[in-house]
Amino acid sequence: MKLQIRLFFCGVALLGLASCGDSYVKPDAPIKEVSFTQVHLDDGFWAPRIETNRTVSIPSAFRECEKNGRFDNFAIAGGLKKGEHRGDFSFDDTDPYKVIEGASYSLAVKYDQALDAYLDSVISLIAAAQEPDGYLTTCVTNRCYRLSGWWGKQRWEKINSHELYNSGHLYEAAVAHYQATGKRTLLDVAIRNADLVCQVFGPGEGQIHRPSGHPIIEMALAKLYKVTGNEKYLQTARYFVEETGRGTDGHPLSEYSQDHKPILQQDEIVGHAVRAGYLYSGVADVAALTQDTAYFNALCRIWDNMASKKLYITGGIGSRAQGEGFGPNYELNNHTAYCETCASIANVFWNYRMFLATGDAKYADVLERALYNGVISGVSLSGDKFFYDNPLESMGQHERQRWFGCACCPGNVTRFMASVPLYMYATQANDIYVNLYIQSKAQLTTEANNVTLEQTTAYPWEGKVTLTVRPETEQEFALRLRIPGWAQDSPVPTDLYTFTDKAKAYSISVNGKKVRARLYDGYATIHRRWKAGDVVEVDLPMDVRRVKANELAEDDRGKLAIERGPIMFCLEGKDQPDSLVFNKFIPDGTPMKASYDADLLNGVVVLTGTAKEVEKDGTVKDVAFKAIPYSTWNNRGADQMAVWIPASAEYARITPEPTIASKARTLMIQAPIQKDAPESASVEAWAWGVNDQWEPKHSSDTSKPYHYWWLKNGTLETLAYEFDQPYTVSHVDVYWLDFDHNDGNFRVPESWKLYYKDGKNWKEVEALSPYTVDKDRYNGLDFKPVRTTGLKLAAQLQKGASGGVIEWKVE
Known part of the structure; x- marks a missing residue:
């Protein structure tokens, strides 16, 4: 089996070289990652960002954990403090875990005694919260029934409880802390919890039969296996992969969690984008560690769907706020793009693992696109403000925040930024892959040598890269230099995006002499006998280029x-x-x-x-x-x-003149409509999207802001305008939302009524034309003129369906 998977991974490359008549043969050996601790950056792009992460983002995130009760919850669970459990989510424990992981990476690169001591104090709280058998989820230990909608009334009751998600982030943090400091304090906590998970979940009689719910434990268990060598961790990771999509133990099959069918049968990426990226990263780990070609073939199909139909030009994934995930093929709306920061990070994780399995540069191309665009857009240059979603278009309504109630993204950024050097290099036997161009110095250990590589470059602002190669022993091996798709004619390795012009030629020289390096799998391969001081120069053309999207990507038509x-x-x-x-x-x-x-x-x-x-x-x-x-x-x-x-x-869009509606404040009135009910009987909430003056193309046009009644089905829902001054009005036009999504079916309403504000009361208008609920057009209503400071529409949603409004005009 081991030989088969290597042949599968390497077959294309071997054929490519043979056809060129080159005597070089790619090694029949696994591709190995180079630890981020072996690569030290001193460039002007990443090094300052990583330092800002260390000095601003990580301390800021720890302060927010203190302020928002994340540490208190561990103290309460450990009996060190009395009080009520804080926070709104069952997965709040992961916030400290992620920041600990990032802080550990930072410690490994630049030791900080105060940070080391701080981590020790936090870890002591976590250890105190762990129950005797290894269980660790504070909202369950603290019996926070306010959050029982997440976890139920006992351990492991619900598939979406996030208990295993908590465990996965615990293991990731523990491994990072152990590798950075050599201390086992958090690693031992993780091992006790992992032993419990392996005991509780599995195929055996008396064990729980179901997948993880929110993936990460799959790749976390694989990581724990690589550190400890304990085979049961790998077996349990494989179990969670195999259990996905089987519907055992009565749990509902769901596209949202990629649980709609077994992974081996999947060929389209669907559902929650972060879960997808984490799941398929875990599958890649399991496939690599168990030499399973079937799972890898499935990953290739799913990846191809993502890269050819659902990948944003920024490397972001996940088009919809509903379900925080994927829409149908080619739905790549820009203004309403979700592109969660965590999803871009997950996209890097997944593509990195696909590269390690294949040695194909197309995965590193997507990784780089996400890295330089979709990931770092999620954090401010100051390091203390974050985007949860990353749209590709804005009217000015978007703003980074210091923290979120659901704070997964800030912590994820802190752990990711410190690990950027991990993605630069890899080795295969004695060969070396260069995936990213960043000014740095690296100490690489190959199968039979130690090699120092120094990069001098102003990348990504300039395309000139100088690599000085210093093998400890003079030796013959291959240096593989990734020639990015953007330096050729492929923004991405599919037909989803294309350049409108042809690329200029790149060049490579060794010791001042130009060479024609063989190019296959996206890597220019220089195979020679290397000696200390050899210099390789790469010159990638940095012309400004225009990118065109596939015509099926509707929102990008006519744009570049x-x-x-x-x-x-x-x-x-x-x-x-x-x-x-x-x-x-x-x-x-x-x-x-x-x-x-x-x-x-x-x-x-x-x-x-x-x-x-x-x-x-x-x-x-x-x-x-x-x-x-x-x-x-x-x-x-x-x-x-x-x-x-x-x-x-x-x-282009002619800037529209302001209207009564565009100048109005939009509100949801959280109360049943009752004739002559006083305003004081209602609760108001701010709304957005129905008065932005973007013209919808159809009722499923979600490319621009709109309003929908999230998680509401068959109910009476309202939307109101509060005008900037009294107006006499007699007509409205309403464009109803109507589209399908796995987070809810959005339909035109069953019926609706319109009310105007009379003092503190709402009164129904005297309609002069029928109320209509047609799709794909404005539904106009004429009514007897009224002078008022506000209008309110009340929509009776269809039974079993939700609904919404794309645009609402007033005359």
Whole structure:
């Protein structure tokens, strides 16, 4: 079996080399990762970010854990403190675990005595909270029945309890802490918990038969196996993989958790995006450790669906807020893109594991795209504010926050940023893979040698890279240099996105002499006898290029994105003369100048040129524009932003004149409609999306903001406008939402009524035309004119269905 899987992984590469007549043969050996502790960065891009993570993000996240009761919950569970369990989620325990993991990575790179001592104190709280048999989930130990909707009334009662998710993050933190410090304090806690999990879950009689619910324990158990050598951890990880999609023990099958059918039968990526990325990362670990080609074949099918139909140009995944996950193929809406920060991190995890299994650069290409765009957009340059979702377009309603009630993203960022050097190199027998170009020094251990590699480069701003190779012993081996897809003619390794022009040639030289390195699987392979001091120079063209999306990606039609190197650029209102973005278009072929601005956004390359601007009267004029890296937007306050820019006037948006509706404040009135009911009887909540003046194309057009009644089915729901002043009104137009999603079926309502505000009371309008509930058009209602400061619509949702409004106009 071991030989079979190696042949499967390496067959394409072997054929490629043979056809070139090269005597070199790729080693029949596993590809091994190079620990991040062996790679030390000193560049101007990543090193400052990692230092900010160490000095700002990690301390900030720990402070938030203190403020929000995360540590108190462990103290209460351990009997060290009295009080009520705090927080709103059963998985709040993972917040400290993730920050501990990030802090441990930081300690390994740069020792900090105060941080080391702080971790010891936190770990002592965690250890105290662990029950005698190894169980550890504080809301269960603390009997927090306020959260029983998550976990029930006893251990392991519900598949979505997140108890195993808590365990997985515990193991990840424990392994990182052990490897960074050599201390077993947290590792022993993790081992006791893992032993319990292996005892409770499995195929045997008396064991619980079901998958993990929210994956991460699969790859965490695999990691624990690699540290301890305990075979049962790998067996249990494999069990959770195999149990997915089988519907045993009466648990409901669900696309949301990728549990709709066995993994071996899956061919489309669906459901919650973070769960998907974590699950398939765990499957890749299990497949690699057990040499299982069947699971790897399934992963290839699922990955291909993701990369060819559901991957954003920024490397983000997960288009919908509903279910925090995937929509149908080619649904890549920009304004409403969810692209959760955690999902981009999960995308890196998954692609990294796919690379390790295959040695194919296409996985490293997607990894790099997510790394430089979708991941780091999730954290401010100051290191203390975070995005949960990462849209590719904004009207200015998006703003990073210091913390969230559901705070998975800040902690995930802290643990990921410190580990970036992990993804740079890999070895295979005596050969070396170079996946990322970052100025650094690395100490690599191959099968028969120790090799120092030094990179000198200003990447990603410049494409020149110098690598100095210093093997301890002069030796023949291959140096594999990834030639990114963006430096050729493939933004991504599928037909989802294409460049509108042809790439210029890249060049490689060794000791000043140009070489024609064999290119296969995306790597230029230089096979020679290397001696200390050999210098390799790579020159990747850094031209500004325009990217076109597949025509099936509806929201990107007529638009082009801007890319230079691995960096996606955007227009932000702050940099435009009129502070507007959507009224502009940039034709393909427009010249753009790239220049480095050391004083802007901690130092970035900016693109400048001349765009076309559509005036309110429809005329077009030339205007200067400036584009910045997408990852740095919203660091100077909220503003308009767009990644995909119209290429012609047809797709630009004339800035609309303000209307009664657009100037109104939008509210949900949380109370049943009763005729003449006083305003004081209702509860108001802010709403968004129905008065933004974007015209919907159809009732399933969710590409721009809209309002939906989340988790409401068959109920009477309301939406209200609070006007900026009294108006006399006599007509409204309502465009109803109607589309399918696994988080709820959204349908036009069964019926609706319209009310106007009369003093403190709501009164029904006197309708002069029928109330209609048609799809794919505005539903107009004429009524007897009223002078009022507000209107409210009340929609009776269809039985078993939810609903919503895309746009609501008032005249």
